[in-house]
Every structure is written in structure tokens, then in C-alpha cells.
Amino acid sequence: MNRLTRPAGRLADGSSALARRLAARAAAWVARGRRHDLTGWRAALGCWARLTVLAFGLYLLWRLVRAVPQLMWLATGAWTALAWRAGRPSREEPAEAPPAPDREAVRTLLLEVMGDAPAVHLRTVLAHLQKQDQWKGRTVGDLRAALEALGIPVHPKVKAPGGGPTRGVRRVDLAPAPDQDPQTSTEASTAA
The missing domain is CATH 1.10.10 (Arc Repressor Mutant, subunit A)
Incomplete structure (x- = not known):
């Protein structure tokens, strides 16, 4: 085990946690588009509209990066900083396990x-x-x-x-x- 193993593990853990968090937020935002006062396919139109907005935003980001490739350095630096922060080991002491139920x-x-x-x-x-x-x-x-x-x-x-x-x-x-x-x-x- 070399000295880069621990920082690399922290970045990997933080990156996966960050990706899960972003995916969960996007999924929750899309799900909030569902209308509960309607039924059938009409109730899901809001979800489809939000999913379309999300896909269009990703497409515009891709086009922007293709037009200005130097933005990848900025995006990579931001992702690395956020992943490093998200991968920080927890300093909390583990809570006592609740007593086993009778x-x-x-x-x-x-x-x-x-x-x-x-x-x-x-x-x-x-x-x-x-x-x-x-x-x-x-x-x-x-x-x-x-x-x-x-x-x-x-x-x-x-x-x-x-x-x-x-x-x-x-x-x-x-x-x-x-x-x-x-x-x-x-x-x-x-x-x-």
C-alpha cells in the first residue's frame, strides 16, 4: 500500500457519493413534476417535461464543452474539490446499536x-x-x-x-x- 492509496480512495468514495447525490436530486426533481390531481398519462406529463428540460440542459452543457474545451479543466477541478469534501471520513463515533427487541x-x-x-x-x-x-x-x-x-x-x-x-x-x-x-x-x- 503506497501513500497515494488513502487519498485516491477518498476521491473515489467522494466521487461516487457525489454522483449518487446528484442523481437522487435529479430524480426527486423529476418526480415532483407528477400531478396528483390527474390520473393516467396526463399525471406524468410534468415528469416528462422535467426530464426533457434535464436532457436539454445536459445537451447544452455538452455543446458548451465541445465549443470551449478548456471548461473541462474548470469542471474537473470543481468535481475534484467537491468529491474530496464528500469523501471526508466521518469523525462521528458510531452510535450504540439499539437494544434487540423482545x-x-x-x-x-x-x-x-x-x-x-x-x-x-x-x-x-x-x-x-x-x-x-x-x-x-x-x-x-x-x-x-x-x-x-x-x-x-x-x-x-x-x-x-x-x-x-x-x-x-x-x-x-x-x-x-x-x-x-x-x-x-x-x-x-x-x-x-
Whole structure:
């Protein structure tokens, strides 16, 4: 490992982070063009118009660079400076990992969100958690992994209220374990 490896890594990491950030901003700007008061293809006309503006802007930038190639030096310098700044290592100390949830608490939460239905979709559970300011920035995949780590089976195609078949949890899989079942412990104490 030579002495240029660390700066080159910082530039590479910063450049990819900068590219992702610019792409995300452009995609968000295009998506904001969608009209929610219309339906069908008319609702997407704003997105297409913004996408056209974005493409035309890139075309004009390309034409400008072709006409004045010296601008590439300026653009390269600006990109390098921004990438260097974006690739700066984080000085924050890693936050403590949140405590692992209790299986019984998660089971109770799932039954609460499920209500009288025989199953619940993971996206419904995630939306419920995020309404309570929990699991912000997390995805259905994160929820699935957490449930499977607790030993709660997640099925790929569950029919539940609120949509077609998708990943979810069934009520029959949430039955309490035999050692936690109050009726089982009561029967065992009366038999003794």
C-alpha cells in the first residue's frame, strides 16, 4: 500500500457519493413534476417535461464543452474539490446499536397491527412503526430480516387487507411458545 492509496480512495468514495447525490436530486426533481390531481398519462406529463428540460440542459452543457474545451479543466477541478469534501471520513463515533427487541413485544405489536385479520403485510407494519417515529429510514427488507432473526416466519405471498399478496406474517405463526402459554402452565400446575 503506497501513500497515494488513502487519498485516491477518498476521491473515489467522494466521487461516487457525489454522483449518487446528484442523481437522487435529479430524480426527486423529476418526480415532483407528477400531478396528483390527474390520473393516467396526463399525471406524468410534468415528469416528462422535467426530464426533457434535464436532457436539454445536459445537451447544452455538452455543446458548451465541445465549443470551449478548456471548461473541462474548470469542471474537473470543481468535481475534484467537491468529491474530496464528500469523501471526508466521518469523525462521528458510531452510535450504540439499539437494544434487540423482545420476541414477545414484537409478537404483541404484530397482533395489534393485524387486528382481526388472519395476516398482515410487512409494509403495513413498517408504516405503523414509522407513524410512531420508529424505524425511520428503514425498509421492508430490514423489517423482514429483524423478524426472521427473532424466529418469526415471513411468508412471501400473504393475502391481507390493504392490497394483493405480498410479504407478510400470518396469525397462526404468532402462537405463543409452549413454555410461555398461560394455559399450559396452569394445566401443569393443577396436574401436579
